[in-house]
Amino acid sequence: AQTVTQSQPEMSVQEAETVTLSCTYDTSESDYYLFWYKQPPSRQMILVIRQEAYKQQNATENRFSVNFQKAAKSFSLKISDSQLGDAAMYFCAYRSVYGGSQGNLIFGKGTKLSVKP
Amino acid sequence: ETGVTQTPRHLVMGMTNKKSLKCEQHLGHNAMYWYKQSAKKPLELMFVYNFKEQTENNSVPSRFSPECPNSSHLFLHLHTLQPEDSALYLCASSLEDSVGGELFFGEGSRLTVL
Numbered sequence: 001a002q003t004v005t006q007s008q009p010e011m012s013v014q015e016a017e018t019v020t021l022s023c024t025y026d027t028s029e030s031d032y033y034l035f036w037y038k039q040p041p042s043r044q045m046i047l048v049i050r051q052e053a054y055k056q057q058n059a060t061e062n063r064f065s066v067n068f069q070k071a072a073k074s075f076s077l078k079i080s081d082s083q084l085g086d087a088a089m090y091f092c093a094y095r096s097v098y099g100g101s102q103g104n105l106i107f108g109k110g111t112k113l114s115v116k117p
Numbered sequence: 118e119t120g121v122t123q124t125p126r127h128l129v130m131g132m133t134n135k136k137s138l139k140c141e142q143h144l145g146h147n148a149m150y151w152y153k154q155s156a157k158k159p160l161e162l163m164f165v166y167n168f169k170e171q172t173e174n175n176s177v178p179s180r181f182s183p184e185c186p187n188s189s190h191l192f193l194h195l196h197t198l199q200p201e202d203s204a205l206y207l208c209a210s211s212l213e214d215s216v217g218g219e220l221f222f223g224e225g226s227r228l229t230v231l
Contacts (some may be wrong), residue, residue: 045222107159
């Protein structure tokens with residue numbers, strides 16, 4: 001069975017600085033999707049970025065980028081020029097392309113990011 | 118502004134009560150989901166509906182009963198719950214059950230069972 005591990009329960013970053021959140025996963029599959037979701041306090045969870053395993057190029061969305069290392073099964077999220085609004089819980093998630101429901105995302109336990117002014 | 122609305126946002130109930138959580142999406146999606154979010158645990162998928170038909174039930178106790186009358190509405194009926202059922206219950210929707218698609222979440226219903 002697939003697992004997702006986020007080894008950093010909490011992280012802190014100074015405003016305007018860069019922070020990297022770690023995520024590792026375990027799978028025997030060759031094709032899958034990886035996601036980072038953001039959950040601000042008392043707000044809905046939203047998708048930050050998505051990576052398809054068959055694509056070698058790392059996904060980028062404005063200040064958010066990933067470092068996808070398929071062989072190492074690592075999928076870290078880099079937030080550049082951190083802003084106060086980036087403070088949230090960040091969840092790494094995995095989804096197999098083989099059968100099952102789209103909702104069958106396998107989530108990590110999350111990393112709580114604090115941004116200091 | 119979220120396209121997925123959950124009510125109530127907070128609910129306190131006794132173990133013998135019967136209550137319901139409601140989820141409504143205005144995104145034209147066909148798939149809807151219930152997740153349970155407990156502190157320091159990964160999100161747990163509970164139920165999945167595709168085009169109003171339940172396609173997943175992840176070994177959820179029968180004291181949780183979902184209902185999906187149409188593609189826009191999803192309910193979670195609660196009865197004789199236990200204190201360990203206290204958690205944040207998240208509803209989500211997506212455009213069909215396609216691979217790699219994005220889930221859109223509601224803000225959640227915070228449930229406390231006394």
